[in-house]
Amino acid sequence: MQKSALGIALPFIFVFGLILSLLLVIGGGAGANACTPSSGNGNNQNASAPAAAPVTNIGDRGDTIKTYLPELQEASRISGFPISLIAATIHQESGWDPNIVSGVGAQGLAQFMPGTWASFGNGGDPFNPHDAIPAMGRYMAYLKTTLRNAGVDGDEIDNVLRAYNAGPGAVMRRTGGYNTDENNNYAPAIKSHWQQYQTLIKDLGIDDYPTGAEKPSLSNVAANKATPESTSSTSASAQAEKKSAKKASDKDQCKDNKNQKSSNAENQNSGNTDNSGDDYPWKNMAHCDAAYTSCPSTPDPTNALPRECVAFAAWRVVQQTGGNADNITFHSPGNAAEWRGYWIAQGWEIGDKPVIGAVVYYNSGVGGASSYGHVAIVKEIRDDGTIVEEGYNGDYAPNDHQYYTRVVPVDRPSAYLYIPSH
Structure with a gap:
């Protein structure tokens, strides 16, 4: 018996649909998680996803580093963290995409929430990397100082990175977003990028610590609290709200x-x-x-x-x-x-x-x-x-x-x- 055209076409349609579905599932993973937000503790946080950055070859980022080198150097001097760590954090946050917007409204290369940007963007544009990178340095300086004042123990870089993800309040109190798998994996993910950026910065002949940058402590920082009189003319930062900031960061203020x-x-x-x-x-x-x-x-x-x-x-x-x-x-x-x-x-x-x-x-x-x-x-x-x-x-x-x-x-x-x- 001769099969109809529809009878012949249906198996092909089914197989094609199945293949297309698989492609969508496989291809949609990175896109869906490109900037997955986490809910923080309602304390003006930056809550970033551990898999925020699209897969990129860090070795090909040399031109990007050169383009934004003045801003990276400024962020390093402000925060006291090396250029390579700033770059690795940007890689994790946005994959260097200046136009990215997360599902909850975190904006730009450094993924600032609007409320945080109002405090630390210094009137700039979060979608402009020349504004966003120094703002990231200001925010990281703020986090470092805040956690030192609170006497938070442990690796200072881990503390600051975890606070960038979940907010300083969550890190100080070990609550909220601090207790998530995302936050536990966030600092290790950035550190894995960091090693590669350290190599890249060295290969480019760039000083990873610009003049004036204070090298952070890697261990217990409780004895290194800032005093009420301490000020920093080169420190200027703060962003504490990123992805869950508008959840009334001031709820517990x-x-x-x-x-x-x-x-x-x-x-x-x-x-x-x-x-x-x-x-x-x-x-x-x-x-x-x-x-x-x-x-x-x-x-x-x-x-x-x-x-x-x-x-x-x-x-x-x-x-x-x-x-x-x-x-x-x-x-x-x-x-x-x-x-x-x-x-x-x-x-x-x-x-x-x-x-x-x-x-x-x-x-x-x-x-x-x-x-x-x-x-x-x-x-x-x-x-x-x-x-x-x-x-x-x-x-x-x-x-x-x-x-x-x-x-x-x-x-x-x-x-x-x-x-x-x-």
Whole structure:
């Protein structure tokens, strides 16, 4: 019996479809995972995929290194890490693709989330490698300083790389994105690229450590903490939000002074009744509840969740740097405990003497602050060795997430962060 044309064609269609399906599965793996995000701990992170970079021959990257050598040298001087490590991290993040965008919106060669870029991009374009590479150096400097301040033990390069992937808070607390297979594999993946980039840099006759770059410690760094007075004119960085940043990086930013018991001697405004200085513009936006069981997904224009300590402090910095509610000149860099690291990375002044308008900085566990720290603003300096600080969210419920003022000894805060002149 003669078969119809359809009967003859069907087997071929089936076989062709099967082959096409296999090709799509095989070919789609790298593309699907080219920039797979991981969810971090809601702390302004860069959460990068361990297989972020497409497969490339690193030996062919010589021209790329030469093209961006000034920017790589700048990133190295800022961060203290070698050019080869910066290059290996870029390789892991994007495969040197300046136009790549992850599924959650991380942008460009260094995979910055928009909120992080606002803090550390210095007004540049995340899709422009000439802007993104120095920003990566600033961010890595910020991570290094923040982790040193927190006394995080272990290999400093591993710590910084893991923080680049999961955020500094996750690394400090060993929580969130830190506990994923992705994060466990992230630093080893970059180090495997790093060895090849070290060889490439050497073959190109380039100094892997430009003049002024501080070589990082490879072991315990707890004894190498930055002091409140330490600053770095060459350090300028921070990006802490990358792939999960917009998950309200500030969610835990100010679970801060909930353990700080107010007393009549130290807290002139225990009931938060004095709102004469409360000009925070976004106080009517939704905010977290006292237990942080429910938080809004929308930050205020400073990239902080409304009515957190970092939100009010960021607003004061905006005002003092020539901005206003319609012109945001400063964005919160993350949890309160991370502000000093950001200041140091930017090369801004830090000290132990109060100045009107300066940020009052409490490191984790200082002055009753939780592991997330606390920030406020110097409102008044008194002759009796005390200051009046103003801020938000420095008291227990039902007075949480409200404006407060209180009197504290000058030496109680960990440091004073001086706002740069504009």
